[in-house]
Amino acid sequence: MPLEILRNDITKMKVDAIVNAANTALKMGGGVCGAIFQAAGSKELQKACDQIGGCKTGGAVITDGFNLKAKYIIHTAGPIWQGGGHQEEDFLKASYRNSLELAKEQQCESIAFPLISTGIYGYPREEALQIAISTISSFLLKNDMLVYLVVFDKESFVISDKLFSSVHQYIDEHYVEEVENLFSRNRSLQIVEPPLWESEVFKENILESQATLDDLLNQLDEPFSEHLLRLIDEKGMTDVETYKRANIDRRLFSKIRNGADYNPKKKTVLAFAVALSLNIDETNELLNTAGFTLSHSSKFDVIIEFFIKQGIYNIHEINEALFAFDQPLLGS
Structure with missing residues (x-):
């Protein structure tokens, strides 16, 4: 199906690209970001990120997947939750939208997202989920791509x-x-x-x-x-x-x-x-x-x-x- 929610480890997804919930400095962090760096090979991935230099909030950049099953890693810096009055929603939508557009430019047929900004950045999970679903589904109305929204455990998913x-x-x-x-x-x-x-x-x-019988068949x-x-x-x-x-x-x-x-x-x-x-x-x-x-x-x-x-x-x-x-x- 074009959009599927599933429980899995995003570092083990066999897709064209996985999305890293990155920081603006593109440095190895904790949570999903740390797991992706470790699985991909932290030294190689950090070197590639350093060559890019950084990623603005809501933006998206791309590196190789290195040791991952995914060919690419798309890094996007989601917003830090500050109560909802600092354009957090706009920035979060941009993170999903720009990641999808970058995947499209690279001719990716499949991509896997975590719930961006819901970890240490503190974005409310219910609101973040709705933004993710609405932004991805709007993209899929005009584009063909297999998109996975990956949650690591049941507690990460809230309706x-x-x-x-x-x-x-x-x-x-x-x-x-x-x-x-x-x-x-x-x-x-x-x-x-x-x-x-x-x-x-x-x-x-x-x-x-x-x-x-013949009558019934007819x-x-x-x-x-x-x-x-x-x-x-x-x-x-x-x-x-x-x-x-x-x-x-x-x-x-x-x-x-x-x-x-x-x-x-x-x-x-x-x-x-x-x-x-x-x-x-x-x-x-x-x-x-x-x-x-x-x-x-x-x-x-x-x-x-x-x-x-x-x-x-x-x-x-x-x-x-x-x-x-x-x-x-x-x-x-």
Whole structure:
């Protein structure tokens, strides 16, 4: 998927470029910066940074990745939090935007970001996350690149208390764990009957079933890809607008458009439902064309249902909540 949030060590990401939350002097620091220097080779990386000389707040510069799996390291100096009245938001947006533009200039196809300025620089994590998501998603509306937002641990990732509480309450009210099969738990209660295929009713009905099979096949509903493309036209949206809003890779959408028999994953179907702002009935209708349905025995499904019923169709906001509850993300 074009934008993915994941829990990992950014120094181990196999991408074209990773982003270092640097200081303006481009010196080895602590936190993410220190980890990147150590993994890349501190002497070689410091020498390359010294040759550049520095990086202004909100700016971005680039070096080789040295011992990292990434080809490049893009260094950006995020703002120090001073209460929010010193252009911190503008500088943080610039850090993401300039890093992405520099990666684009280097023809990078993939890039991994930490949450810039949220360490010793003290930027509030919730606000920093929203700035990161909005800036990256705006870039991806006009550009093709795989962007990873990497957090080292769960504590590094924070969504709003209000949203978390609302989703949590909805899960508590609607999530139902699957009930174990009583037959398997209480074998002493089972009633022994002849196999189905030996029953007279089965024998009588099988011929009738065979006679009507051709009729049933001729009445199959339109396949997923055909149904999706019709919805896109009905909503007056373009293909590009649709797959961008769905957090779907362009190449995958091309497969869907050109393959009438394409079988999507459930999260892909739901990503398109969100992109097209479908209501619950329309969402289930689209899911049915791919052989799925929303279920209250799935926390993933319940969370998606919550956002659709609330009329919230920002896929990245939904993915933030899914990530917070350890669920798969929408898109592909």
